[in-house]
Amino acid sequence: MHPAFSVIFLTTLIGVGQGLFLALYTGQLYALANLLPAQSSNFYAVGSMVSLALLFAGLIASFFHLGHPERAWRAATQWRTSWLSREVLALPAAMGLIFLYGTVHFFDLTKPLFVISGTLPVDFSLIIGGLGTLAVFGLFLCTAMIYASLRFIKAWYSPLTVANFLFLGIASGFMLAAAFSAYQGTSLVGFYGTWAVIATLFGLLTRVATLYRNGQFRCKVDLKSAVGVHHSQLEQKAQGFMGGSFNTREFFHGRSQRLLNLIRYAFLLMVFVVPVILILLAYALESETLPLLAFGIQYLGLILERYHFFTEAQHPQNLYYQSMA
């Protein structure tokens, strides 16, 4: 498939935004259980706004993929069947809840509403955060299922696609949370950094499994089945037109195998190896800037990762364009 930068930025930016929100809420839960020092409401409020800004940037990026963005509101109507429609609903839902979560913290509306069994004080932020977490996981599922539900594109048609979107989003979000707390001078760098490393390692596991899987399988449909001529020597002589067409532009990446190999090694290094080393170094050196660098490199790596994700996918329609393939 031809990688579209609008979609690459959409999926990576909202991934980071969602992960960051999960990091904030996780931190709040830990603080509630007295496992972490409680943070100022400003920390949560600013963090939520950063998360919201990332989701908004993703939303803007997605519009560049549309031929008619002014009709984008229509895209919410087919939620019964289309994962794209479901994403269009889940994204504003998550954004709204994250906005509310940030607002509640900003105005310090965190007085307990009631206390469960005398130990667990429940306030607005806890409830909204819980709902936000559900929305965020739902959004991860919707975004990934847009690709994982296409049964003809075998490289994507796998639960691993969902796992990758989830783990890489969480990893980059927690990485940003670590950078954010380092920048704010709070004591949560170690906590967020640890979870970022754990999520990154899970992501490494599923992404390498995907690469291995995609290197192994063969498509069950071949040119014989596509044309219906069951002869072992079948060769395309003409594709029916001399210039390009939508089919030859949309479904071919036109990049050399060499470049793709380079991108693969680059993203494996930039998403999984370098950030982990940097965050460990940051922990050892108590550095304030290294977590930020770790996040920056991981995010650039994620752009390459998504680029590779698209070029990896072989569309069965390419069978009809043997002279291109």
Added chain:
Amino acid sequence: MTQLALVIDLNVCVGCHACVTSCKEWNTSGWAGPMTDLRPYDADPTGVFFNRVQTYEAGVFPNTETYHFPKSCLHCEDPPCVPVCPTGASYKREDNGVVLVDYDKCIGCKYCSWACPYGVREFDEQQKVMKKCTLCIDRVTDMTLPESERKPACVLACPTSARIYGDIHDPDSDVSVAIREQGGYPLQPEWGTKPSNHYLPRRKTRIQIHEDELVRVDNPLKKEELPTLPEAGETLDDVAW
């Protein structure tokens, strides 16, 4: 229920592209139009076609057969492009099974083209919406036309009558009889999309090739070089249809 479809006889298609030009002519000025042509006289021309004819060759010289292979939307009975559409712009008509796009609802996200394994949907760069074969819905449902003209433009244009049009759910229709009696097959049946359009296979022909006939006798410059023929191997007659 009616399911309109085309049946394409590969045994008689000669690859003249009359269906392609006729389709373009009719549809560019009809309900589905325009069908954009960008840079038609430049180095990199491109445009929208609902129907494209490709050419494949089976076998090894001299035992070869050329297949001209017209492909347009197959109007699947279970079209994968319809459920993925986020706006409901892509739909299958209840009354005759034709898969269509509502251009006023299409947002141009191209998701339907990703979901179609046959690559028969094309994005119009100028109108920014998805386009595809309509089976000439404006012709075939136009009751003011005489019945003999209530057919897709490609069918009317085909000089060898390689294209048959009708209701594949009616067991007595031309298309159903042709599929039944001539072994009509769908494309990429593995996906379970149940394409309505079918193809009729080549019928077996026998050719006698004498080796001395492969070289022109009056070839004074002796420029002609023959490829070495394979001693043994698959011939066209060994292929299971």
